[in-house]
Amino acid sequence: MPVLNEERHLRDAVRQVLEQDYEGPLEVVISVGPSHDRTQEVADAIAAADRRVVVVPNPTGRTPNALNAAIAASRNPIIARVDGHAILPRDYLRTAVETLEQTGADNVGGIMAAEGITPFEQAVACAMTSKIGVGNARFHTGGEAGPADTVYLGVFRRSALDRVGGYDEHFLRAQDWEMNHRIRETGGLVWFQPRMRVTYRPRPNVRALAKQYFHYGRWRRVVSRTHQGTINLRYLAPPAAVAAMALGLVVSPFFWPGLIIPGGYLAAILAGSVLTGRGLSGAALVRLPVVYAAMHISWGTGFLTSPPKLSKPRPKPERARLEDLFED
Known part of the structure; x- marks a missing residue:
């Protein structure tokens, strides 16, 4: 879980992972960037209260660096990327592991289900789940389960991450798409599972939304x-x-x-x-x-x-x- 300035939501984000309907061993590795709030203190307190939680530093503050640091500190053969502001359904990990076993995929992921609270956020959520807004990407608009170019977040086999060398830290954005491309190029399978539906909170205003999509476009060109x-x-x-x-x-x-x-x-x-x-x-x-x-x-x-x-x-x-x- 890469986090930066997530003091308000970090406890809930970790709790929803630890309360997953999954019977296997579970650990949460929080990679903390140089935040301007009390994220570090909150993360340390969570780890002190639950031995399943580990905190590692991410001095760069960059997402791919945070992910690689957390992966390196983890121990299990299956790695789930989780964001501090995403809301997972309780059966998320169980569904992911079942799908990995059934399909033989190296990475499985589901739908980025945008849900807004304010009128502006509701408009963004509508646009992010429509083909007019984001094209035909199934992790935005939904569709049948099957092979995909990329998926939202992702639950990976550690062996696949080791094979491709993890996230490429050059890519500040589009690092998921880029790594999934390398997984597929090396013979791996990326699988879309619509039952893995993750609630996502959109940007709250035009300026933040425009900045987000400007960087999406800029880094997709780099890819x-x-x-x-x-x-x-x-x-x-x-x-x-x-x-x-x-x-x-x-x-x-x-x-x-x-x-x-x-x-x-x-x-x-x-x-x-x-x-x-x-x-x-x-x-x-x-x-x-x-x-x-x-x-x-x-x-x-x-x-x-x-x-x-x-x-x-x-x-x-x-x-x-x-x-x-x-x-x-």
Whole structure:
């Protein structure tokens, strides 16, 4: 469990793991980053009260580093990634272990079930569970159980993590997708299990949501540079839309039909909001077009502006030894 500034929710997050309907041995490893609240003190108190809980430091504050530190400190052959703000159903671990055994998969995961409290959060939850908002990713929108490119959180065989070297600490975002890609590239199976439904709390305002999706887009571009052939039309749609709208706005003072592109996008998300926002309150529904636009434009802008300097350095080829140059 990687945590940073989670003082308010950490006790509940750990309790829901320890109270899982799972009969096997269980441990919780909390990897604590340099927080500005009492997260460290709360984590230490939880560990002192329950010998099943271990606390390890994550001085970098980075998520992949935290995960690797926690994995290294764990002892069991199955590793479950858990977030401090996610709400697991009681049968989550039992379902995961059963699915691992039944399918032979290296990693299983389920649905990121976004649920909001405020009208804005409810609009975000609606967008994050619709194809208009996030495409056809089953861990967002649901679907049949089966092989998948990636899943939410994940419950892994330790042997698979050892095989691929754990999380790549270069990737500040998209580290789950990137590692699942390496698992699949080395012959492993990633399995989507819709019965593993995890409640997720969305970002509370437009600024936080836009920042989240900007970094998603920026780091997904880094993954695509690192692993050739891993990009598809679903990922290219937001940057293509952003580029087309920008072009339309630039030429519109000289060529008014350029406004058709941004105008068409606006009409599309308004219509899409009416179709997907059924059941939302009026306050949430009026926020839904803003949410869709923030998600699409931020992700697309992040992808387009992702600087090459973020790319993972390629290993330099070894220089030939001098004596090898003169071998017979």
